[in-house]
Amino acid sequence: MYLATTRVHKNSIVAFVVEDRVVSIRDCAAGQGSSIAESLPSTVLGVIEKGPDYWAELESFYDTLRDGEFPSDAQDKWWWTKESVTFEPPLIPRKNPWVVGANYYQHLANGFARIPRPAIAPPHVEYFSKAVNSIIGDNADIVFDKRSTRTVDFELELAVVIGKTGKDVSVADAYDWVFGYTIANDISARELQLGHQQYHRGKSLDGFCPLGPVIATPRETGDPNRLRMRQWLNGELKQDWPVGDMIYKIDKLIEVLSQGMTIEPGEVIICGTVPGVGFEQLPQDWLIHGDLLEAEISRIGMLTNRIKLAGAS
Template sequence: MKLLHFIADGKTKLGVWTESGVLDVEAAAAEFGAAGGTVPRDAEEAIAGGEAALRTLRRLAEAAAASEAPERVLLPESGLAWAPCLARPNKIVCIGLNYRRHAEETNSPIPSSPIVFHKFNNALTAHQADVYLPRTSVKVDYEAELAIVIGRRIKDAAKERALDSVFGYCCANDLSARDLQMRTSQWALGKCCDGFAPLGPYLVTADEVGNPNDLRIRCEVNGEVRQDSNTSDMIFACDEIVSYLSQHMTLEPGDVILTGTPEGVVMGYPPERQVYLRDGDAVTVEIEKLGSLTNVMRSEAG
């Protein structure tokens, strides 16, 4: 199932992607009823509700498909005002230098343990949203990443069971101001600028994704392919990452883990070829089974 958030009537609403259009969950529940189930209002409530919430969403989607659903129930995707596919994650945990060829292109040693840093909710933004390049940086870089979304509380998980806690996956762009990132040994300043964590367009449930470490991952800038790899190049696979983090912190439903980026970032180019993101650049992250996430860079006013 592909869940998403969109904005209508001044509020963020939950949608479900279907072949006939995007199901407005609130409108569908008003039209068809919830059949005794609790209807989630957003992705976080769908995660908290577990399989029962997903069953309710499936029933509503099936009811819409089997009927002449009114236009207010099934919406054209092309007309949506998107919102991030998660609205309020408790944690956004990121893994650095987690693709072997990316570590090599930046002349960095292969990590012996996952490199962990964080982003914050101010960095969240949506598919098709503009991202404003901070005035304090001239070296903003793209990073196509697979995001893991936790589905149930997990602590001290064995690697073999770690993925049982995952609700789903989505595309992410770990935008990075390299000049700010490298100013000190701590990366946070270059990672936490407003809008530096585009997420979406969909949150795809784990059952539709299968093996997260065998997905093609790409990034294009203005239609030019910059990154083209596979999640199989990760140094620490998804189950290892979730297990490792759970040894050190309790992971909660709705937590997001960004798993690192493949080779092809601007920082990995020879200095004479490094052209960082500029006003008007359109960046698209595409991951197999998860869709495409596009954002346009804009100069920050002032």
């Protein structure tokens, strides 16, 4: 199933996305007399926290919609076209999202080539975090202020949404902890990132974590290593790479993160970016006011955001 948080008539709703339609789960279930209408939490995070048995119930309900018809008299009552609603971030986690640095060798090699020095793959998983306040949704503007940064960059990344509480999860069991996958753009203020000699502030300015537009469950994505990532800047393809080329795969990322530390439902792991970002270019190419980013991961969707300079019209 594809889950989203959408805003319709000023109301935030937990929704299914079925091809080009957005369905209010609660309103649709109520109309069909389903018990889901009463048990549905008010947020996607709440859905995740209810656990696998409830997810299976929702998947089954999703199938009835995918295989059925959408009555025209229900349009704008319990279903809408995608173009007529606003996609908010699919969830707001309780903790800061985790982000993996240097997880695609070619991205690493391109960056080191500018110095120049040989690229060496990290001997262990490198985690940092982005502030939860940096999360925005699809079609939201990424607003930056020249007083804070002039070197804004993009990084398309697969985001893993954890489904269950766990600790010391093994590689063999790691995928059992995955609720689903979404798209993240790890927007980065490079001079803050490098000047502070740590990544958190340069990655955490307001709006610097576009997320969404949906969470796709593993049934929809299949093996995430077979997905492909593409990002366009003003219509020009900048990033195009297989997800599965990670140095440290998703199961290893979960194992490492959970070693000695409890992971919880709704936590987000952003898995690293692929070649093509502005930092790698000669000369370096930073985002400017009016730029349009279109970030796509196959079998999940496309996340679109526009860059805006604070104070500019």
